[in-house]
Amino acid sequence: MAPSASTETVSSTLSLKGEKKHAENDEKAVVAGKEMTPLEAISHGMVMPGIPTFPSYAAGRRHILVHMAATFRFFARSGFTEGQSGHISVRDPEHPGLMWMNPLGRHFGMLRAGDMVCLDIATGRVAGGNTSRPANAAGYLIHSAVHKRRPHDVHAVCHAHSNAGRAWSVFARPLEMLNQDVCNFHNAHAVYARYGGIVFGSEEGEHIAEALGEGNKGVILMNHGLLTVGSTVDEAGFMFGLMDRACEMQLAVEAAAANGLPKQIISDEEAAYNFKMASETHALYREAQPDLEYEFEMAGGEDALARGFESLQRLAP
Template sequence: MAPSAITETVPSTLVVKGGKESVATHGAEAVKEEKEPTPLEAISHGIVMPGIPTFPSYTSHRRHTLVHMAATFRFFARSGFTEGQSGHISVRDPEHPGLMWMNPLGRHFGMLRAGDMICLDIATGRVAGGNTSRPANAAGYLIHSAVHRRRGGDVHAVCHAHTQAGRAWSVFARPLDMLSQDVCSFHGQAQAVYAQYGGIVFGAEEGERIADALGPRGKGVILMNHGLLTVGATVDEAGFMFGLLDRSCDVQLRVEAAVAASGGALRKNIISDEEAAYNFRMASEANVLYREAQPDIEYELEAAGGEEALARGFESLQPLVL
């Protein structure tokens, strides 16, 4: 249950001239709000886990971002989120916020490295640098650029793919119920449904409608007859939230099937709005979601042979042209 304020009997504090404090105990009850720990402090027993890192230069920040982008793609591959040439991740450049990095069209997620990524101008789609030997995904550009333009203040990464559970649940054009502690990271306005289908996105209007559906506070949107899309302050967050959204679709499908098979003998117990809101507040903060992604990111780095293996080609990327 969400913790409440602690009521204590405390002495009142008087501030006098000269900035000194004198304490007078009047025997009155005063309410003292216990300082709530940050989400990372709350989950860490002992040493507090570090949050989103900082970097000494834009180059080191860009390298870290593209390495973690490649690791996120490999996590997608391991999770079975591939479907031919479909699916894409974009990340805003840390130095030039009008540019975004995307994966090349037609290269398997499980093979991607930092040196494969293409840099595009968000406003125009112009190739601004990076790996210029392969094309980007045109439909992907239209979707991602619309979201980046609309959410420039808080969204720096966007993930989209056509997953099994995501596509299956999307046909109902319904939001997910708060069936588990984990899915509460999509509580309230953090979850959206785009209840239209406009075909393969070859026009800017469809990307704008998807951005409309996501709204100003959405972290994930279920795209009817299409798939899933998530956003985040980091590619780590967006990637973790994508996996969570897909697994939550799978859980919902299993629960609905069990209820139907029971002929009404089973009923769903849904987490209350109060508890779901508390879970959301403590589990969906950007630093916590960055940390949530690290076990999978570190696994992919280890499986690939270390960070240097996924950074391969970074030094050879074409310079950015503004």
């Protein structure tokens, strides 16, 4: 049935309003002829700081591993644990051919910087860190494949078997742009629509990396779970939590829609604008900080999560 004239008028009016709103927003986002960064645009008064820099590789490494431990504790608080499953990897700031991973079998909520194991991305060789525990073999095969495929923009990879992520993965469908927040994945996530069992061979890891593709921030793994990436562990961890919550909302919306309630999907134009304003690396690093600062507070400060860092075995690239 063709739309009525009134429906066409409303759609046209909404489209014009959307174009006008974006023009006004773009105008506000330019100061003294220079386009504002997303952090400048969102900050009223002083500008929130973005990704920090450090005077030495050691200081940068300590920051990364402490934030990695805090991200794991955020995962634990969010219910992303499932036995020994799940892993996060972060590329070393000094030696890009090495990555840090969590040890196998230690609860996410107990991890500190001094627990992390350093692996050679190309070979899987243990290159340093905490050598008293093994790493997850399946985790190495998945993460190394992603790091090899995306050497320049991906510095951290998160994978876990969250409930909502596993439930939505059964449908092998991408997320719909149902709300403002999920627009962080607009044209930036993929679906791996096959299941190859527990990853004990490099081929399945390579298939997952191929499905993730170039430029995407996450991939839904059918019958398996979710995987997200980022330029920092903070970004990758925040995006994992966001993707899992988006899966939970998608499931709830599908249940309501099955009872006859119509969906209102955000348009591609609006979703693209939201993505542009919210998905810059410094902005996504900043998005993660409230959750990580909470974990620092609960642990007794950042130094508590840095415990064991000074004792980590020296790296052997």
